[in-house]
Amino acid sequence: MLIHAEGLKKIYRMGATEVHALRGVGLEVEHGEFVALMGASGSGKSTLLHLVGCLDRPSEGRYRLDGVAVEALSDFELSRLRNKRIGFIFQAFNLIPQHTVLENVELPLIYGNVARDVRRERSLDILHQVGLGAKVNHRPTELSGGEAQRVAVARALAIEPVLLLADEPTGNLDTETGEGIMRLFVDLNQRGTTVVMVTHNATVAAYAGRMVEMRDGHIVRDSGVPAGLAPTAD
Amino acid sequence: MDWSARIGIGLKGLLLRKTRSLLSALGVVFGVAAVISMMAIGEGARREAVEQVKLLGTNNIRVKQLQLTGERQAGGERRYSRGLTQEDATVIREGIPGLLAVTPLKFVAADVRFRGRQGIAQVVGTSPEYSDVTNFRVGEGRFISELDVADAKATCVLGSEIKQELFGYREALGAAVLIGDTWFTVVGVMEPKMIREGRATAIKVRNINRDVYVPLTSALSRLPATDGRPGIDELAIRVADAERLSAVARLIPRFLSAKHRGVEDYEVMVPEELLAQAQRTQQLFNIVMGSIASISLLVGGIGIMNIMLANVSERTREIGIRRAIGATKRDILGQFLTETVLICLAGGIIGIVLGFGMAMVITLYAKWQTGFSLASVVIAFGTAASVGLAFGLYPARRAAELDPVQALRFE
Secondary structure (H helix, E strand, C coil), X not given: CCEEEEEEEEEEEECCEEEEEEEEEEEEECCCCEEEEEECCCCCHHHHHHHHCCXXXXXXXXXXXXXXXXXXXXXXXXXXXXXXXXXXXXXXXXXXXXXXXXXXXXXXXXXXXXXXXXXXXXXXXXXXXXXXXXXXXXXXXXXCHHXXXXXXXXXXXXXXXXXXXXXXXXXXXXXXXXXXXXXXXXXXXXXXXXXXXXXXXXXXXXXXCEEEEEECCEEEEECCCCXXXXXXXX | CCHHHHHHHHHHHHHCCHHHHHHHCHHHHHHHHHHHHHHHHHHHHHHHHHHHHHHHCCCEEEEEECCCCHHHHHHHXXXXXXXXXXXXXXXXXXXXXXXXXXXXXEEECCCEEECCEEXXXXXXXXXXXXXXXXXXXEEEECCCCHHHHHHCCCEEEECHHHHHXXXXXXXXXXXXXXXXXXXXXXXXXXXXXXXXXXXXXXXXXXXXXXXXXXXXXXXXXXXXXXXXXXXXXXXXEEECCHHHHHHHHHHHHHHHHHHXXXXXXXXXXXXXXXXXXXXXXXHHHHHHHHHXXXXXXXXXXXXXXHHHHHHHHHCHHHHHHHHHCCCCHHHHHHHHHHHHHHHHHHHHHHHHHHHHHHXXXXXXXXXXXXXXXXXXXXXXXXXXXXXXXXXXXXXXXXXXXXXXXXXXHCC
């Protein structure tokens, strides 16, 4: 099992008030799944994605990623874990503007201490795969939205992640371009990458093999597509 | 994370806002330029001082006739002091042990001519010991001899520049030159001495390459005295042991006061002591300049820190992205520290160039000698890097301590 989360709670303190973003969430995801996390804004889906992506630690609860107990890891170990296992894709693409396309893709490999020629070769290879071989020396500002998101996908894939996390990946794209990105996700998933995607768009969610719906910090519906997995509403 | 990648990321970060980065480096530029030019001036002054001591001869003491004025002049006349005379030289030579040589000097204002050519020269009447006292040697021919002095012969030794002016490349030895109204035979030419045009220091060094030496007796008997005084103008003394220099200098007035009947119409000068004093003044100047330079560096550092804090908050999202794809706190700290150090080093390089430029301008217009030392470059670079590290640490820590999730949400 890739993701095994039990009783996850996340409480933010904003001054005197406490915000309960997650109120006890359990989620299990097998290797090779494509999961769509759905819900209105404020439902806690992004917070769950951040916890699953090891960007943050839960206030309460247990989370195992590929057998590693995440809640016990230090900030440094979390960084390393993200760097080796997890690829992130964001709604706003989040490319770094002062770096070229190639450098953006190379960045996680630089942080992972991958040797220069290895990282260059691998990055170029992936950029060719996503159809951007001709734009490796462009700046992010010179790209269209679809191209920028492909670069972001290439950057996420450069480290060969076990888990690809996407936060509204088509939110800033027109329908046609968004479909292109989704087909890329489906293709990656079919080749074995586990994908967890946050979206509020039902059309986009339909590409996923499993739908999990959240409301007010709880999972309220889980289609639980893979056979043998019980729905984990709380 | 390898260094080339780290520096590459740092540079890209700086080039993101080129004008801002450049402007923020200005404080360091001026601080370093001040350090460099200050050290160049200090080094120049040091070299100049050493040269001047060499020019006068080491371990020298000079006793100079003073021009008394007003009341003191009247006092001197009342007490019948004859001023500095040859007898003073004898008294010192015989009374004080540990002297290598004592030589009297008489300056004469007279034109020096050869076949219608006239040279600007200082005619100096002296004795054979002059060469030993000043360590200034003849290049060709011979120096004034005991016999020349004893017989008040009309012989002279030319400085290299005046020889060049009167004779060009022709042979000077044996020729007769007109000094004042008297013909003198050239018996020797001095070796040239390197003299640089320097700033006015405690010691006034004349251009000795324009000296014309004649036997003291000849200067007194054959040439008209400049001030009409029968005595001599200066005594040059060389002490054998450098450590006894000031002791001897203190001793001299005791020997002279009887002859001068208590009139202080002379001054005792130790060039090396004056130079040491000049160097202490220089050191004070260095400290003051150094403080100004460090204030400039401090202000520059604070300016850079300010800019970097602004950069960090503007680039919060970038920091979040980097953290999401696996940058550790150390990576972020390193990135912003690298950026600050790079700004400071760039400022340092510009400052070094500017500082040397300023030193060259000073040399050109103020005629102050300046010296370039590798040490100053190393110090300037080291200071710039330390300023970068010191003032970069706080913004870099702020960047590193940002919460990845919060940073990613930053618009």
